[in-house]
Protein backbone atom coordinates (compact mmCIF):
# COMPACT_ATOMS: atom_id res chain seq x y z
CA UNK A 1 0.00 0.00 0.00
CA UNK A 2 1.22 3.48 -0.78
CA UNK A 3 1.75 5.88 2.00
CA UNK A 4 0.76 9.31 0.91
CA UNK A 5 2.48 11.38 3.54
CA UNK A 6 0.89 14.74 3.97
CA UNK A 7 3.06 17.74 3.19
CA UNK A 8 4.88 19.09 6.27
CA UNK A 9 2.43 21.98 6.51
CA UNK A 10 -0.49 19.57 6.73
CA UNK A 11 -2.51 19.35 9.89
CA UNK A 12 -2.96 15.60 9.60
CA UNK A 13 -2.11 13.91 12.89
CA UNK A 14 0.48 11.17 12.72
CA UNK A 15 2.60 9.26 15.17
CA UNK A 16 5.22 11.97 15.21
CA UNK A 17 2.69 14.27 16.79
CA UNK A 18 1.50 11.69 19.19
CA UNK A 19 4.59 9.90 20.38
CA UNK A 20 6.39 13.10 21.25
CA UNK A 21 3.63 14.59 23.36
CA UNK A 22 3.61 14.27 27.14
CA UNK A 23 1.21 11.71 28.50
CA UNK A 24 -1.54 12.80 30.81
CA UNK A 25 -2.40 10.74 33.76
CA UNK A 26 -5.72 12.29 34.61
CA UNK A 27 -9.04 10.67 34.03
CA UNK A 28 -7.84 7.29 32.92
CA UNK A 29 -10.78 5.10 32.17
CA UNK A 30 -11.13 1.73 33.76
CA UNK A 31 -12.11 -0.90 31.23
CA UNK A 32 -15.74 -1.82 30.86
CA UNK A 33 -15.98 -5.18 32.55
CA UNK A 34 -18.83 -7.45 33.29
CA UNK A 35 -18.89 -8.48 36.92
CA UNK A 36 -18.79 -12.24 37.11
CA UNK A 37 -21.71 -13.53 39.10
CA UNK A 38 -23.13 -16.96 39.01
CA UNK A 39 -26.63 -15.80 38.16
CA UNK A 40 -28.35 -19.13 38.46
CA UNK A 41 -26.62 -20.71 41.42
CA UNK A 42 -24.66 -23.06 39.16
CA UNK A 43 -20.95 -23.71 39.10
CA UNK A 44 -19.02 -21.44 36.75
CA UNK A 45 -18.59 -23.08 33.37
CA UNK A 46 -21.16 -25.77 33.97
CA UNK A 47 -24.89 -25.73 33.64
CA UNK A 48 -25.13 -29.43 34.33
CA UNK A 49 -26.35 -29.84 30.77
CA UNK A 50 -26.65 -33.41 29.53
CA UNK A 51 -25.28 -34.52 26.23
CA UNK A 52 -28.51 -35.01 24.28
CA UNK A 53 -30.31 -32.34 22.32
CA UNK A 54 -33.41 -32.79 24.52
CA UNK A 55 -31.30 -32.25 27.67
CA UNK A 56 -29.77 -29.18 26.18
CA UNK A 57 -33.12 -27.76 25.12
CA UNK A 58 -34.76 -28.32 28.47
CA UNK A 59 -31.76 -26.81 30.24
CA UNK A 60 -31.97 -23.84 27.94
CA UNK A 61 -35.64 -23.41 28.77
CA UNK A 62 -34.86 -23.47 32.50
CA UNK A 63 -32.05 -20.99 32.09
CA UNK A 64 -34.21 -18.79 29.99
CA UNK A 65 -37.02 -18.68 32.54
CA UNK A 66 -34.49 -18.15 35.34
CA UNK A 67 -33.04 -15.28 33.43
CA UNK A 68 -36.41 -13.62 33.08
CA UNK A 69 -37.21 -14.08 36.75
CA UNK A 70 -34.04 -12.36 37.93
CA UNK A 71 -35.07 -9.16 39.58
CA UNK A 72 -31.68 -7.64 40.01
CA UNK A 73 -29.30 -6.92 37.19
CA UNK A 74 -26.63 -9.57 37.37
CA UNK A 75 -23.95 -7.61 35.57
CA UNK A 76 -22.41 -4.24 36.12
CA UNK A 77 -20.76 -1.96 33.69
CA UNK A 78 -17.60 -0.35 34.95
CA UNK A 79 -18.48 -1.30 38.46
CA UNK A 80 -17.03 -4.78 38.31
CA UNK A 81 -14.07 -5.89 40.33
CA UNK A 82 -11.48 -8.22 39.00
CA UNK A 83 -8.72 -10.16 40.67
CA UNK A 84 -6.35 -9.66 37.85
CA UNK A 85 -6.00 -5.92 37.65
CA UNK A 86 -2.74 -4.50 36.35
CA UNK A 87 -1.78 -1.09 35.05
CA UNK A 88 -0.93 -1.12 31.39
CA UNK A 89 -0.23 2.16 29.72
CA UNK A 90 -1.63 3.98 32.68
CA UNK A 91 -4.97 2.22 32.37
CA UNK A 92 -6.26 -0.21 34.88
CA UNK A 93 -6.90 -3.32 32.96
CA UNK A 94 -7.52 -6.99 33.41
CA UNK A 95 -4.37 -8.84 32.52
CA UNK A 96 -6.36 -11.62 30.93
CA UNK A 97 -7.75 -9.15 28.40
CA UNK A 98 -5.95 -8.50 25.19
CA UNK A 99 -3.22 -5.97 25.72
CA UNK A 100 -3.21 -2.33 25.00
CA UNK A 101 -0.09 -1.45 23.05
CA UNK A 102 2.25 0.70 25.11
CA UNK A 103 2.87 3.93 23.27
CA UNK A 104 6.62 3.44 23.21
CA UNK A 105 6.22 0.05 21.55
CA UNK A 106 4.30 1.08 18.51
CA UNK A 107 7.11 -0.07 16.29
CA UNK A 108 9.09 1.61 13.58
CA UNK A 109 6.90 0.21 10.83
CA UNK A 110 4.06 2.46 11.95
CA UNK A 111 6.05 5.64 12.40
CA UNK A 112 6.33 8.09 9.54
CA UNK A 113 9.64 9.61 8.50
CA UNK A 114 8.33 13.13 9.03
CA UNK A 115 10.27 15.44 11.36
CA UNK A 116 8.53 15.84 14.71
CA UNK A 117 6.16 18.78 14.70
CA UNK A 118 6.48 21.12 17.69
CA UNK A 119 3.57 21.08 20.08
CA UNK A 120 1.40 24.13 19.96
CA UNK A 121 -0.88 25.65 22.55
CA UNK A 122 -3.89 24.20 20.77
CA UNK A 123 -2.32 20.70 20.86
CA UNK A 124 -2.21 21.00 24.62
CA UNK A 125 -5.71 22.32 25.08
CA UNK A 126 -7.84 20.11 27.27
CA UNK A 127 -11.12 18.58 26.11
CA UNK A 128 -13.69 21.31 25.60
CA UNK A 129 -15.87 22.41 28.42
CA UNK A 130 -19.59 22.49 27.86
CA UNK A 131 -20.50 24.57 24.84
CA UNK A 132 -17.19 24.58 22.98
CA UNK A 133 -16.44 22.71 19.79
CA UNK A 134 -16.03 18.95 19.98
CA UNK A 135 -12.82 17.69 18.37
CA UNK A 136 -13.34 14.55 16.35
CA UNK A 137 -10.45 12.47 15.00
CA UNK A 138 -10.86 10.54 11.74
CA UNK A 139 -8.53 8.64 9.46
CA UNK A 140 -7.73 10.37 6.20
CA UNK A 141 -7.42 13.90 4.92
CA UNK A 142 -10.17 16.49 4.36
CA UNK A 143 -12.65 15.20 1.78
CA UNK A 144 -12.49 11.61 3.12
CA UNK A 145 -15.80 9.87 3.80
CA UNK A 146 -14.72 9.53 7.41
CA UNK A 147 -14.67 13.31 7.64
CA UNK A 148 -18.24 13.37 6.32
CA UNK A 149 -19.18 10.72 8.89
CA UNK A 150 -17.65 12.87 11.65
CA UNK A 151 -19.80 15.77 10.43
CA UNK A 152 -22.91 13.61 10.39
CA UNK A 153 -22.24 12.30 13.89
CA UNK A 154 -21.30 15.67 15.38
CA UNK A 155 -22.61 18.44 13.10
CA UNK A 156 -20.55 21.35 14.42
CA UNK A 157 -17.41 19.48 15.33
CA UNK A 158 -13.82 20.32 14.54
CA UNK A 159 -12.74 17.32 12.42
CA UNK A 160 -9.11 16.31 13.02
CA UNK A 161 -7.46 14.33 10.21
CA UNK A 162 -5.16 11.47 11.24
CA UNK A 163 -2.95 9.49 8.92
CA UNK A 164 -3.80 6.09 10.42
CA UNK A 165 -6.65 4.51 12.36
CA UNK A 166 -4.27 3.84 15.25
CA UNK A 167 -3.47 7.54 15.45
CA UNK A 168 -7.16 8.40 15.70
CA UNK A 169 -7.49 6.04 18.68
CA UNK A 170 -4.47 7.58 20.34
CA UNK A 171 -5.64 11.12 19.65
CA UNK A 172 -8.64 10.41 21.87
CA UNK A 173 -6.64 8.53 24.51
CA UNK A 174 -4.21 11.43 24.77
CA UNK A 175 -6.94 14.09 24.92
CA UNK A 176 -5.98 15.64 21.57
CA UNK A 177 -9.46 14.75 20.37
CA UNK A 178 -12.71 14.14 22.24
CA UNK A 179 -14.07 11.50 19.90
CA UNK A 180 -12.90 9.29 17.03
CA UNK A 181 -15.16 8.26 14.17
CA UNK A 182 -14.07 5.08 12.42
CA UNK A 183 -15.52 2.90 9.66
CA UNK A 184 -16.28 -0.65 10.76
CA UNK A 185 -18.19 -2.16 7.85
CA UNK A 186 -19.41 -1.47 4.37
CA UNK A 187 -22.41 -2.95 2.60
CA UNK A 188 -20.28 -4.03 -0.39
CA UNK A 189 -16.78 -4.55 0.98
CA UNK A 190 -17.71 -6.09 4.35
CA UNK A 191 -15.96 -5.54 7.65
CA UNK A 192 -12.97 -3.28 8.16
CA UNK A 193 -11.02 -5.78 10.20
CA UNK A 194 -8.25 -3.45 11.22
CA UNK A 195 -10.68 -1.41 13.28
CA UNK A 196 -12.14 -4.46 14.99
CA UNK A 197 -8.64 -5.43 16.07
CA UNK A 198 -7.90 -1.90 17.26
CA UNK A 199 -11.12 -1.71 19.26
CA UNK A 200 -9.79 -4.56 21.33
CA UNK A 201 -6.25 -3.26 21.70
CA UNK A 202 -7.43 0.11 22.95
CA UNK A 203 -9.67 1.10 25.81
CA UNK A 204 -12.11 3.42 24.10
CA UNK A 205 -15.86 2.95 24.28
CA UNK A 206 -18.33 2.91 21.41
CA UNK A 207 -20.76 5.76 22.12
CA UNK A 208 -22.69 5.89 18.85
CA UNK A 209 -22.95 4.81 15.24
CA UNK A 210 -23.68 6.51 11.93
CA UNK A 211 -24.44 5.03 8.56
CA UNK A 212 -23.20 7.06 5.65
CA UNK A 213 -24.28 6.51 2.03
CA UNK A 214 -21.02 6.45 0.06
CA UNK A 215 -21.19 8.01 -3.39
CA UNK A 216 -17.93 7.57 -5.30
CA UNK A 217 -16.61 9.69 -8.19
CA UNK A 218 -13.74 9.10 -10.58
CA UNK A 219 -11.44 12.12 -10.35
CA UNK A 220 -8.56 13.31 -12.52
CA UNK A 221 -6.68 16.49 -13.30
CA UNK A 222 -8.67 19.01 -15.36
CA UNK A 223 -8.52 18.22 -19.09
CA UNK A 224 -7.61 14.54 -18.63
CA UNK A 225 -9.71 12.00 -20.53
CA UNK A 226 -10.38 8.41 -19.51
CA UNK A 227 -8.25 7.11 -22.40
CA UNK A 228 -5.11 8.72 -20.90
CA UNK A 229 -5.36 6.76 -17.68
CA UNK A 230 -2.96 3.95 -16.81
CA UNK A 231 -3.97 3.50 -13.17
CA UNK A 232 -6.70 4.20 -10.62
CA UNK A 233 -5.77 4.74 -6.99
CA UNK A 234 -7.90 4.79 -3.86
CA UNK A 235 -8.59 3.26 -0.48
CA UNK A 236 -8.84 -0.55 -0.87
CA UNK A 237 -12.50 -0.50 0.25
CA UNK A 238 -13.35 2.14 -2.36
CA UNK A 239 -11.52 0.16 -5.09
CA UNK A 240 -13.48 -2.95 -4.20
CA UNK A 241 -16.77 -1.00 -4.06
CA UNK A 242 -16.24 0.19 -7.66
CA UNK A 243 -14.57 -2.87 -9.18
CA UNK A 244 -17.26 -3.81 -11.71
CA UNK A 245 -18.12 -0.26 -12.70
CA UNK A 246 -14.48 0.48 -13.49
CA UNK A 247 -14.39 -2.53 -15.79
CA UNK A 248 -17.68 -1.46 -17.40
CA UNK A 249 -16.16 1.97 -18.02
CA UNK A 250 -13.35 0.23 -19.95
CA UNK A 251 -10.82 1.08 -17.24
CA UNK A 252 -8.87 -2.18 -17.25
CA UNK A 253 -5.87 -0.35 -15.86
CA UNK A 254 -3.71 -0.90 -12.79
CA UNK A 255 -5.51 -0.36 -9.49
CA UNK A 256 -3.45 0.68 -6.53
CA UNK A 257 -4.40 0.93 -2.89
CA UNK A 258 -3.58 4.01 -0.86
CA UNK A 259 -4.45 5.11 2.66
CA UNK A 260 -7.67 7.01 1.96
CA UNK A 261 -9.84 8.21 -0.89
CA UNK A 262 -9.27 11.93 -0.46
CA UNK A 263 -5.54 11.29 0.05
CA UNK A 264 -5.55 9.69 -3.41
CA UNK A 265 -7.09 12.84 -4.89
CA UNK A 266 -4.60 15.04 -3.05
CA UNK A 267 -1.71 12.86 -4.27
CA UNK A 268 -2.76 13.28 -7.92
CA UNK A 269 -3.12 17.03 -7.54
CA UNK A 270 0.15 17.50 -5.61
CA UNK A 271 2.16 15.45 -8.10
CA UNK A 272 0.29 16.60 -11.24
CA UNK A 273 -0.27 12.99 -12.29
CA UNK A 274 -1.84 13.02 -15.74
CA UNK A 275 -2.10 9.24 -16.10
CA UNK A 276 -3.79 8.54 -12.76
CA UNK A 277 -7.36 8.84 -11.51
CA UNK A 278 -8.66 8.63 -7.95
CA UNK A 279 -11.87 7.21 -6.55
CA UNK A 280 -13.06 9.76 -4.02
CA UNK A 281 -15.88 12.11 -3.09
CA UNK A 282 -17.13 15.14 -5.00
CA UNK A 283 -15.94 17.21 -2.03
CA UNK A 284 -12.40 15.85 -2.56
CA UNK A 285 -12.62 16.97 -6.22
CA UNK A 286 -13.53 20.44 -5.06
CA UNK A 287 -10.84 20.59 -2.36
CA UNK A 288 -7.99 19.39 -4.58
CA UNK A 289 -9.04 21.02 -7.86
CA UNK A 290 -9.83 17.83 -9.78
CA UNK A 291 -12.55 17.21 -12.36
CA UNK A 292 -15.20 14.52 -12.01
CA UNK A 293 -14.80 12.06 -14.91
CA UNK A 294 -17.61 9.79 -13.74
CA UNK A 295 -20.14 10.22 -10.97
CA UNK A 296 -21.75 7.49 -8.84
CA UNK A 297 -19.32 4.71 -9.81
CA UNK A 298 -20.02 2.45 -6.81
CA UNK A 299 -21.23 -0.99 -7.94
CA UNK A 300 -24.40 -0.65 -5.89
CA UNK A 301 -26.36 2.61 -5.48
CA UNK A 302 -27.13 1.62 -1.88
CA UNK A 303 -23.45 1.55 -0.98
CA UNK A 304 -23.29 2.45 2.71
CA UNK A 305 -20.56 2.46 5.34
CA UNK A 306 -21.21 2.11 9.05
CA UNK A 307 -19.01 4.16 11.36
CA UNK A 308 -18.75 4.02 15.13
CA UNK A 309 -18.01 6.92 17.43
CA UNK A 310 -15.48 6.30 20.19
CA UNK A 311 -14.89 8.15 23.44
CA UNK A 312 -12.80 7.79 26.58
CA UNK A 313 -15.91 7.33 28.73
CA UNK A 314 -18.90 5.10 28.01
CA UNK A 315 -22.29 6.74 27.77
CA UNK A 316 -24.96 5.82 30.25
CA UNK A 317 -27.23 3.34 28.47
CA UNK A 318 -30.93 4.22 28.32
CA UNK A 319 -34.18 2.53 27.45
CA UNK A 320 -36.17 5.44 25.99
CA UNK A 321 -34.86 4.91 22.45
CA UNK A 322 -33.45 2.00 20.42
CA UNK A 323 -29.98 1.03 21.60
CA UNK A 324 -27.41 -1.36 20.28
CA UNK A 325 -24.69 -3.07 22.31
CA UNK A 326 -21.38 -4.34 20.92
CA UNK A 327 -19.44 -7.07 22.68
CA UNK A 328 -16.40 -9.21 21.98
CA UNK A 329 -15.76 -12.63 23.47
CA UNK A 330 -13.55 -15.67 23.17
CA UNK A 331 -15.26 -18.94 23.82
CA UNK A 332 -14.22 -21.49 26.33
CA UNK A 333 -13.60 -25.15 25.69
CA UNK A 334 -16.64 -27.34 25.13
CA UNK A 335 -19.11 -28.34 22.52
CA UNK A 336 -21.64 -26.09 20.77
CA UNK A 337 -20.29 -23.11 22.70
CA UNK A 338 -21.10 -20.63 19.99
CA UNK A 339 -24.62 -21.99 19.73
CA UNK A 340 -25.07 -21.71 23.50
CA UNK A 341 -23.79 -18.16 23.51
CA UNK A 342 -26.07 -17.07 20.71
CA UNK A 343 -29.07 -18.78 22.24
CA UNK A 344 -28.63 -16.61 25.36
CA UNK A 345 -29.83 -13.77 23.14
CA UNK A 346 -32.43 -15.76 21.22
CA UNK A 347 -34.19 -16.86 24.42
CA UNK A 348 -34.65 -13.25 25.40
CA UNK A 349 -35.85 -12.12 21.98
CA UNK A 350 -32.76 -10.01 21.51
CA UNK A 351 -31.90 -9.63 17.83
CA UNK A 352 -28.30 -9.94 16.78
CA UNK A 353 -27.42 -7.51 14.02
CA UNK A 354 -23.87 -8.63 13.38
CA UNK A 355 -21.39 -11.36 14.17
CA UNK A 356 -17.80 -11.22 13.09
CA UNK A 357 -14.97 -13.58 13.94
CA UNK A 358 -11.31 -12.67 14.02
CA UNK A 359 -8.30 -14.86 14.72
CA UNK A 360 -7.33 -14.87 18.39
CA UNK A 361 -3.87 -13.35 18.15
CA UNK A 362 -2.76 -14.23 21.66
CA UNK A 363 -3.95 -17.82 21.42
CA UNK A 364 -4.17 -18.68 17.72
CA UNK A 365 -4.37 -22.49 17.96
CA UNK A 366 -6.09 -24.93 20.32
CA UNK A 367 -4.67 -28.46 20.33
CA UNK A 368 -7.03 -31.35 20.81
CA UNK A 369 -5.31 -34.68 21.38
CA UNK A 370 -6.89 -37.93 20.38
CA UNK A 371 -4.79 -41.04 21.01
CA UNK A 372 -6.25 -42.77 17.95
CA UNK A 373 -6.13 -40.08 15.30
CA UNK A 374 -3.47 -37.65 16.53
CA UNK A 375 -3.62 -33.98 17.41
CA UNK A 376 -6.18 -31.69 15.83
CA UNK A 377 -5.27 -28.03 15.58
CA UNK A 378 -8.30 -25.77 15.80
CA UNK A 379 -8.10 -22.07 15.11
CA UNK A 380 -9.19 -19.95 18.06
CA UNK A 381 -11.38 -16.95 17.37
CA UNK A 382 -12.61 -13.78 18.93
CA UNK A 383 -16.26 -13.09 18.18
CA UNK A 384 -17.63 -9.61 17.83
CA UNK A 385 -21.39 -9.42 18.26
CA UNK A 386 -23.77 -6.49 17.98
CA UNK A 387 -27.23 -6.91 19.44
CA UNK A 388 -30.30 -4.73 19.60
CA UNK A 389 -30.75 -3.99 23.28
CA UNK A 390 -29.47 -1.49 25.80
CA UNK A 391 -27.27 -2.51 28.72
CA UNK A 392 -29.85 -0.70 30.85
CA UNK A 393 -32.27 -3.55 30.08
CA UNK A 394 -32.28 -6.48 32.46
CA UNK A 395 -32.71 -8.96 29.60
CA UNK A 396 -29.43 -7.71 28.09
CA UNK A 397 -27.65 -7.88 31.44
CA UNK A 398 -28.89 -11.41 32.01
CA UNK A 399 -27.98 -12.49 28.50
CA UNK A 400 -24.43 -11.31 29.13
CA UNK A 401 -24.26 -12.98 32.52
CA UNK A 402 -25.18 -16.20 30.76
CA UNK A 403 -22.72 -15.61 27.92
CA UNK A 404 -20.02 -15.18 30.50
CA UNK A 405 -20.59 -18.72 31.67
CA UNK A 406 -19.43 -20.03 28.29
CA UNK A 407 -16.64 -17.62 27.53
CA UNK A 408 -13.04 -17.24 28.61
CA UNK A 409 -13.05 -13.53 27.79
CA UNK A 410 -15.88 -11.01 27.45
CA UNK A 411 -15.85 -7.27 27.03
CA UNK A 412 -18.62 -4.78 26.35
CA UNK A 413 -17.32 -2.39 23.71
CA UNK A 414 -20.26 -0.03 24.16
CA UNK A 415 -24.00 0.36 24.49
CA UNK A 416 -25.17 3.23 22.31
CA UNK A 417 -28.15 4.71 20.41
CA UNK A 418 -28.83 3.14 17.03
CA UNK A 419 -28.61 5.33 13.95
CA UNK A 420 -32.30 5.80 13.12
CA UNK A 421 -31.91 8.50 10.46
CA UNK A 422 -34.10 7.89 7.39
CA UNK A 423 -32.42 5.77 4.74
CA UNK A 424 -31.71 7.61 1.50
CA UNK A 425 -29.33 5.63 -0.71
CA UNK A 426 -29.30 8.29 -3.41
CA UNK A 427 -28.05 11.04 -1.11
CA UNK A 428 -24.39 11.86 -1.41
CA UNK A 429 -21.90 10.68 1.19
CA UNK A 430 -19.61 13.54 0.46
Ligand SMILES: O=C(O)C(=O)C[C@]1(C(=O)O)C=C[C@@H](O)C=C1
Nearest residue numbers: 144145146183235237260261305
Ligand atom coordinates in the same frame (compact mmCIF):
# COMPACT_ATOMS: atom_id res chain seq x y z
O1 LIG B 1 -10.93 6.74 2.54
C1 LIG B 1 -11.92 7.29 3.01
O2 LIG B 1 -12.43 8.30 2.51
C2 LIG B 1 -12.50 6.75 4.22
O3 LIG B 1 -13.17 7.45 4.91
C3 LIG B 1 -12.29 5.31 4.52
C4 LIG B 1 -13.38 4.40 3.97
C5 LIG B 1 -13.22 2.98 4.59
O4 LIG B 1 -12.33 2.72 5.36
O5 LIG B 1 -14.03 2.12 4.24
C6 LIG B 1 -14.69 4.90 4.40
C7 LIG B 1 -15.78 4.80 3.62
C8 LIG B 1 -15.75 4.18 2.30
O6 LIG B 1 -16.29 2.89 2.48
C9 LIG B 1 -14.38 4.05 1.77
C10 LIG B 1 -13.31 4.24 2.54
